[in-house]
Amino acid sequence: MTMTKVNIGIIGTGFIAEILAPEIQSSSKARLAAVSSRTLAKAEDFVASYPGAVAVEGADRLIARDDVDAVYIATPTSAKEDVASRALAAGKHVLIEKPLHSSESFKRLSALALKKGLVLMDATHFVHHPRTSAMRQHLAALIGAPRSLHTMFYFPFSDRENIRFDPSDEPMGAVGDMAWYSMRAVVEYLAPDSFEDIKVFAERDPQSGAVIRATGVLKFDAGKTATFDVGYTAGAAVMDLTVAGTSGILTQDDFVLDWKSGFGFDNPDIPTGFIHRSGMATRKDFAFIETPGEKSQHGLMVDSFADLIRNDDDAARETWLSATAKTQGFLDAIWRQIQARG
Ligand SMILES: NC(=O)c1ccc[n+]([C@@H]2O[C@H](COP(=O)([O-])OP(=O)(O)OC[C@H]3O[C@@H](n4cnc5c(N)ncnc54)[C@H](OP(=O)(O)O)[C@@H]3O)[C@@H](O)[C@H]2O)c1
Missing domain, CATH: 3.40.50.720 (NAD(P)-binding Rossmann-like Domain)
Known part of the structure; x- marks a missing residue:
């Protein structure tokens, strides 16, 4: 049909x-x-x-x-x-x-x-790339129970005419723009049940008052922790992710926009995937697990949105709602900390 x-x-x-x-x-x-x-x-x-x-x-x-x-x-x-x-x-x-x-x-x-x-x-584009489901699927076998997750997401950006520098358009500035992905990675890969504690430090643009950089740590149930460092001020594009488990770690250096075909990048020769490390392995021993996508992750997102509409599957629809709600909840916790500190 x-x-x-x-x-x-x-x-x-x-x-x-x-x-x-x-x-x-x-x-x-x-x-x-x-x-x-x-x-x-x-x-x-x-x-x-x-x-x-x-x-x-x-x-x-x-x-x-x-x-x-x-x-x-x-x-x-x-x-x-x-x-x-x-x-x-x-x-x-x-x-x-x-x-x-x-x-x-x-x-x-x-x-x-x-x-x-x-x-x-x-x-959110990256969750639609097959890499995300492959990471989730193989995580326990490769690294045991996930305990800590670190993300670093920076883009060089300083256009004060842009909405990112206007708190009336984007109230959370770089936190809403960039830490969104850090928190989504928490939801996807660390998958905590509940949030317990948080500490955040932020830097504001002196002219606009917009948050342009933030670093923090969140503590969840079962001893799970996440650290994040995001912003526009590092002078380089950085999209690093590390998930540490009880028997190894998984890393990505392009977790938000894959170097291959995430928008803004177009490098057919850079395969998309993740790295597995365990024991006293050196760089030459790291295993790269390739996870090809049939098209760009934002193209795949459009297809999954259309499928959600066409398939009329309530459980699938609620899975997406729940992931968004959790991501926004952690983001709000970061934002409350920043506001409390002025
Ligand atoms: N998923 C991702 O990978 C991704 C990437 C980049 C941005 N974003 C998000 O997408 C949003 C837009 O970002 P952008 O970079 O596309 O911004 P942008 O270039 O400023 O575009 C926003 C558009 O919204 C319309 N608009 C502006 N102010 C409005 C208002 N007050 N009411 C209604 N419409 C208004 C304007 O179109 P008209 O003038 O034609 O109405 C404007 O061109 C942001 O929240 C950002 O975080 C997501």
Whole structure:
């Protein structure tokens, strides 16, 4: 049986919308139906590269369209809940950019999605790469029980005109932008049951007041701990992850955007996978476990969003909701610490 494609409308015409649009357009499971901007001319410019996609002024007009089954919300965080709740109320499935404003905000949205029988999924790319499920699947056999996880995620970035430097658009700054991935890695690989303690240090941009760097440690149940170090200030792209277990460790040096085809990178000669180390092994003994993906992780995300809609599998839908809620919960804990320290 061939299933019909999911008609997706994009809300917002910024940086990440430009990255996702070609993946939606080229997916065998989805189609780019429409794009909305607060400024019609911007939507018209955007759709010029996508034959068949309609330009619309304003999110409400896009949400009201009968030829839109689902929306991808690519706006700043400050606008996300308002747009998402209107889309869900109108019966549209939602793929929403990370981070959310807060756990409370996400709870309101997920309650609405469940009530309306709609899909709500956050737009974290790396969880859709087969590497993530392979790591999870082999983790216990390779390293025993996971005990600590360390992530370091930096991008050189200093454009003060960008939303990341505007706390009214992105209240959590680099924490919402970058530590989101650290916390998602905690959810995926450390998988704690409950959160117990936290300590965080942050650096703010003196001009904008935006958080541009943060370092911290979280303690969970069963002695599990996570350390993270994220920001825009290291002068280099760093995406390091280490999971230490009771009998070995697993590492990645591209855990957020794989060097091979994560957006911003295009290196067909750098295989995607993870490294396993145990005992007194030196670098020449490390085992690289390759986990190829059939296409880019953001392309795979579009396909899994479409599958979630088309398969009508409540348990699968709730698995994604639960991962988002946990990620946002840990992010909120980091943010509360930063706010408490001023
Ligand atoms: N998943 C990922 O890998 C990834 C990567 C990058 C960014 N992101 C997230 O995606 C979000 C957007 O980031 P970006 O880099 O794409 O930002 P951006 O380039 O500034 O784009 C945001 C777009 O949203 C619209 N917009 C701006 N202010 C708005 C408002 N107040 N109300 C409604 N719409 C508004 C604008 O489009 P119009 O002018 O056309 O309305 C703007 O172009 C951020 O929260 C960021 O963390 C995720």
